[in-house]
Each structure stands twice: as C-alpha cells, then as structure tokens.
Amino acid sequence: MKARILPHEFLEQMSGALRVLGHAYRLRIVEHLDLRGPAPGHQLLAELGGAQGALSQHLARLRQAGVIQAERRGKEVWYSLAAPAALTILNCMRKRQGEGK
Amino acid sequence: MKARILPHEFLEQMSGALRVLGHAYRLRIVEHLDLRGPAPGHQLLAELGGAQGALSQHLARLRQAGVIQAERRGKEVWYSLAAPAALTILNCMRKRQGEGK
DNA sequence: TAAATATATCATGATTTGATGATATGTCAA
DNA sequence: TTGACATATCATCAAATCATGATATATTTA
Numbered sequence: 001m002k003a004r005i006l007p008h009e010f011l012e013q014m015s016g017a018l019r020v021l022g023h024a025y026r027l028r029i030v031e032h033l034d035l036r037g038p039a040p041g042h043q044l045l046a047e048l049g050g051a052q053g054a055l056s057q058h059l060a061r062l063r064q065a066g067v068i069q070a071e072r073r074g075k076e077v078w079y080s081l082a083a084p085a086a087l088t089i090l091n092c093m094r095k096r097q098g099e100g101k
Numbered sequence: 102m103k104a105r106i107l108p109h110e111f112l113e114q115m116s117g118a119l120r121v122l123g124h125a126y127r128l129r130i131v132e133h134l135d136l137r138g139p140a141p142g143h144q145l146l147a148e149l150g151g152a153q154g155a156l157s158q159h160l161a162r163l164r165q166a167g168v169i170q171a172e173r174r175g176k177e178v179w180y181s182l183a184a185p186a187a188l189t190i191l192n193c194m195r196k197r198q199g200e201g202k
Numbered sequence: 203t204a205a206a207t208a209t210a211t212c213a214t215g216a217t218t219t220g221a222t223g224a225t226a227t228g229t230c231a232a
Numbered sequence: 233t234t235g236a237c238a239t240a241t242c243a244t245c246a247a248a249t250c251a252t253g254a255t256a257t258a259t260t261t262a
Contacts, residue, residue: 003136003195010198011125011132018190019123023220024109024116035104042238054221056240075229075238089119092189094104097111124250143208155251157210176208176259 020065021089025050026058029079030067030086038080040073121166122190126151127159131168131191134182141177 006014021027028048033039045055059079062068069082081087107115122128129149134140146156160180163169170183182188 003192005136006128006132006195006198008125011128015123015125015128017123018119018128022116022118022120022123024112027107027112027116027119031107035106040238045238051222052239053223053241057220060240072228072239075236077239089190091104092186094107097107141208142210146208152252153209154211154253158250161210173209173258176206178209 017065017067017083017085018089020061020067021086023058025054026062027090029055029058029062030081030090033068033079033081034087034090038078040076040078042076044079118166118168118184118186119190121162121168122187124159126155127163128191130156130159130163130180131182131187134169134180135188135191139179139181141174141179143177145180 021030025048029044032044032047041055041059044059045052048055059068059070063070065083067081067083067086068079071078071080122131126149130145133145133148142156142160145160146153149156160169160171164171166184168182168184168187169180172179172181
C-alpha cells in the first residue's frame with residue numbers, strides 16, 4: 001500500500017480522536033470496555049473510581065469522538081467500543097508495554 | 102497474547118504521547134518525516150508552512166515525547182522519527198482513510 | 203568581526219481542558 | 233406521587249495549550 005498524503009480534513013478528525021485518547025482516565029475506560037465488554041456507567045464508576053460527573057464528561061467526549069457508543073437500557077446507560085481504530089492504538093500500546101519499551 | 106491491565110505509570114506515558122500526536126500540525130510533521138525521511142527544520146518549515154517559532158515548539162514537544170530525534174549538522178538540525186509506536190498509529194490512520202471511514 | 207542563516211526561547215493573551223461540587227434530568231419501583 | 237438510583241449538566245477556577253510576534257543563540261561564511 002502506497003502511503004499518500006492524508007487530506008487536511010481527515011487529519012483534523014484524527015488529531016481530534018488522538019487528543020481524546022490522550023488522557024489516562026479515558027484510556028482506562030477504553031481498556032476496560034475492551035477487556036470486559038460493554039458496561040453501564042455505574043459499573044465503570046465502581047471499578048475506575050473518581051467523581052461521577054467527571055466520568056460522565058469523559059464518556060461524553062469519547063462518544064463525541066466516535067470512540068464509544070451509548071445505549072440506554074432502563075435507568076442504565078450501557079457503553080461499548082465503537083471505533084476499531086481506538087483498539088488498534090490500544091493494542092499497539094500493549095505490545096510496547098509487553099516489550100518493556 | 103493475553104491482554105493484561107496496563108500499569109498506571111505506563112498509561113500516563115502513553116496518554117502523554119497520544120496527546121502530543123493529537124494536533125494536526127504535529128501529525129503532519131510525523132507524516133512528512135515518514136514519507137520523505139529525515140529533514141532539517143527549515144525544510145519542514147518551507148513545506149508545511151506556519152511560523153518558525155511555532156514549528157520549533159512543536160518539534161520540541163515531539164522530541165520530549167520521544168516521537169522524533171534531533172541531530173545538529175552545522176547550522177541545521179535534522180529531525181527523524183524515533184518512535185515505531187507513532188508510525189503504527191499513523192499507519193492505522195492511513196488504513197482508515199483508505200477505507201473511507 | 204560582521205552579516206546571514208537556522209533554530210530556540212520568551213512574553214503575552216486567547217482558548218481549551220480538567221477537577222470539583224452542586225444541581226438537574228430520566229427511569230423505575232413502592 | 234414519592235423516593236431511590238443512574239446519568240447528565242452546570243458553574244467555577246486552576247492549569248495547560250496554542251498562536252503570535254519579538255528576541256536570543258548557534259553556526260557558517262564573507
């Protein structure tokens with residue numbers, strides 16, 4: 001595959017997505033959804049800790065960036081991964097971590 | 102490969118690196134160094150445009166994050182990619198772009 | 203040494219981000 | 233309808249980021 005220069009608009013989108021992932025707590029959310037599958041907000045809160053309002057805002061940013069999906073079920077809202085690209089990045093990190101880099 | 106929960110300190114490092122890549126101009130720098138190989142600052146400036154001071158500061162951030170290397174040769178400073186992880190992310194984006202996602 | 207080129211740094215202000223605590227909204231069950 | 237639970241939003245403030253223009257440093261050449 002020959003790499004061509006990425007279009008400006010696309011680069012803007014992607015840099016936005018990377019910036020959203022550039023936060024330890026949000027990365028932790030993505031990791032959790034990947035390892036344990038979809039989960040409601042209160043479960044994420046119980047496992048990851050922190051303030052409820054903060055979690056909600058982080059989830060909102062991930063949703064706006066298209067990294068996760070949200071679906072209300074009764075009084076819960078279930079979150080799940082929506083962007084394969086985010087997973088690719090996460091797995092890239094896992095590999096580096098495994099190599100001790 | 103079984104994915105284990107990433108250590109906190111590592112997650113902090115990685116989120117920092119992602120945040121550094123989360124800027125269109127800096128992504129453009131990384132892309133340029135990948136496509137055309139190492140280059141001195143003034144060449145990057147000529148091709149990418151913008152203010153010289155801004156370029157210098159973006160290069161500094163990329164260097165601090167370990168994404169690029171710098172080496173002085175005479176009055177020039179040559180920059181080159183230093184982080185395979187950054188390339189993996191870039192290639193991941195190229196693939197998505199190619200798929201029109 | 204002086205000028206020219208290449209790069210780095212600094213000061214400033216505007217904008218964004220992040221954390222916190224409080225409050226509002228939505229949903230279900232008693 | 234009231235209360236409990238789950239989630240979202242708001243207000244505020246501190247800190248980080250970003251763009252800009254000016255200035256400083258380093259290196260080579262005249």
